[in-house]
Amino acid sequence: MRRPLLALAVVLTAIGAFTGGLAWLLDTPRPPAGASRAERLYLGLCATCHGPDGRGSWRAALFLVRPGRLNDAATLDRRSDQYLFDIIKYGGAPIGRPGMPAFGSTLTDDEIAELVAYVRALSRAR
Ligand code: HEC
Incomplete structure (x- = not known):
């Protein structure tokens, strides 16, 4: 029984x-204690796909998402701030890169501008 x-x-x-x-x-x-707003946003919203250091997360690879490498200075240096801002705000779909979701309804323009600076800093960190 x-x-x-x-x-x-x-x-x-x-x-x-x-x-x-x-x-x-x-x-x-x-996020570590005392992290900036951009770092908190990045770790909370972006690291799932892009990885905490911008190298691309294995979590994303599991789902066959290919986020590229945000920490690659050679690539990032060719991108204007406006390009980075737009792809975060409107997503990749308008420019034929649909993997990147749009965050325009989640984030304010100020927050997006801070994230642009944060992503640039990631590519310079090495
Ligand atoms: C659902 C997964 C996912 C999330 C979440 C995500 N991204 Fe992306 N992102 C991608 C993919 C996939 C690409 C590449 C698209 C392509 O090349 O087709 C990309 C591309 C980018 C690019 C363009 C890189 C380049 O060289 O053109 C930037 C900048 C970017 N993401 C920043 C961010 C930021 C900042 C966040 C958080 C607010 C974020 N992403 C959240 C998947 C994601």
Whole structure:
């Protein structure tokens, strides 16, 4: 009589451990204490795909998203601030690069401008 209950408990524990582990794996990195607003926004909204250092996240690779490398100075130096601003605000779709979502409804123009500066700093960090 006890067996089915035991089996149920084992299955529930296994599901709990699996989903908990997945949540832990897929969670975005916590911003350090005293992080700037741009850093918080970047880690919260962008790191899922672009990775905390801009190299591209393996989480994104899991879903076949190819975010490129934001920390590559050679590429970033060819991009104007206006280009970076527009691709963050309107997403990549208008210029035929649909992988990059639009953040115009989530972020204010000020926040986007700070993120542009943050992304530039990432490409200079190496
Ligand atoms: C859902 C995944 C995803 C998220 C979230 C995301 N991006 Fe992107 N991003 C991409 C992909 C994919 C590309 C490349 C699009 C392409 O080249 O087709 C890209 C491209 C870019 C580019 C252009 C790089 C270049 O050299 O042209 C910038 C800048 C950028 N992302 C910044 C950001 C910022 C800032 C955030 C957070 C506010 C962010 N992204 C959030 C997926 C994402």
